[in-house]
Amino acid sequence: MNTDLETVAKERGIKYFLVSYTDLFGTQRAKLVPAAAIASTCRNGAGFAGFATWLDMSPADADLLAVPDAAGLIQLPWKPEVGWLPADLVMGGKPVEQGPRNILKRLIAEAARDGLQMKTGVECEFFLITPDGSEPADMADRQMKPCYDQSALMRRYDVITEICDAMLELGWKPYQNDHEDANGQFEMNWDYDDALVTADRHAFFKYMTRSIAEKHGLRATFMPKPFMNLTGSGCHAHVSLWKGDRNVFADASDEIGMSREGYHFIGGLIHSADALAAITNPCVNSYKRINAPRTTSGATWAPNTVTYTGNNRTHMIRIPDGGRFEFRLADGAANPYLLQAGLLAAGLDGLRNRRDPGQRLDINMYTDGHTVEGVKCLPLNMLDAMRALEKCDVLNEALGSFVPSYLKLKTEEWNAYSRHLTQWERDTTLDC
Ligand SMILES: [Mg+2]
Secondary structure, rough: OOOOOHHHHHHHHOOOEEEEEEEOOOOOEEEEEEHHHHHHHHHEEEEOOOOHOOOOOOOOOOOOOEEEOOEEEEEEEEOEEEEEEEEEEOOOEEEOOOHHHHHHHHHHHHHHHOOOEEEEEEEEEEEEEOOOOEEEEEOOOOOOOOOOHHHHHOOOOOHHHHHHHHHHHHHOOOEEEEEEEOEEEEEEEEEEEHHHHHHHHHHHHHHHHHHHHOOOEEEEOOOOOOOOOOOOOOOEEEEEEEOOEEEOOEOOOOOOOOOOHHHHHHHHHOOOOOHHHHHOOOOOOOHHOOOOOOOOOOOOOOOOOEEEEOOOOOOOOOOOOOEEEOOOOEEOOOOHHHHHHHHHHHHHHHHHOOOOOOOOOOOOHHHHHHHHHHHOOOOOHHHHHHHHHHHOOOHHHHOOHHHHHHHHHHHHHHHHOOOOOHHHHHHHOOOO
């Protein structure tokens, strides 16, 4: 995009730009570039040593260049002299194939060739905890069913409204903020948009929420399951597919308002769900949120099975009303770009290959799941998900060399975890 960022900087009082990219593990890496140097950075990119971040690169590799996308500029509401710029990764004059934002842009362009645009909204649940990370920060937040707790929400009024005011100022159209189902847990909702816009906002939201929480002496975490007895943090995604102004998923003649294309798209997610979990539930800890025992609030609100339903929150996919569905599998650790890329890749496969999502189940999956036969279960741990991804033709084909790179780094992570001796093992095995 041809925006003159030097002029924009002068007009808006921006002194520095954070040229930022998100690596394979979702960590945001950045260089702080003075406004006087932003024009040359836009031309040449900001230089990084790729090996120093999670990208499956070598110390011998040439410079990794992060080329800012001016269209994604966000002026930090809590520090307006800084402008955040999402960047695309280039090495040796070519886009880096495993770069998360590059992958999403490639898939978006592929869908656009068929005239299709995926629009999504994400619900980023997070906890406000003590700075040492040991417990929810609000000592009075002790209800067994704390969801929508008015008093606990209002005790965090200053921090929640600072974040919401920021979103209002940025034009994201935020519309609801609440206390969620775990003590110390919150959710803030803003409008859905194009998948890339949502991915950039999702990445920025995590950074903004952590930064503003820190200002208030708190720590924000998106960790999927920080406390075993409490509900974990999901990142539910609401998905619709558009052809110009027409919502391809909408069909008023269907019982619950979903079109044939919508069911095929869902069929694609169901077909690749176990492999997709390696991306949407990327950590060892992710599998302590799904497949979890009941929490103190009464429900985990996380799926255990690869199933879909109408307006019912006990399945992997919920169709709350016509023209969209909610994908409830992803969690707070999901990489904002890879989440969207995974959904688009698996969904488009479903559309192209007319995948059958199977029977809609309108039962409480937590209590009556055992009464239906042949239901696929979600992976029980990160290794199972990684193995499913390795074998998944659909995602290997759509995501290209990202998959082996990602699996290589994730295998190292799994091995590091496996070498960790837990107290549980000592307690249960010392006297074997
Ligand atoms: Mg929620």
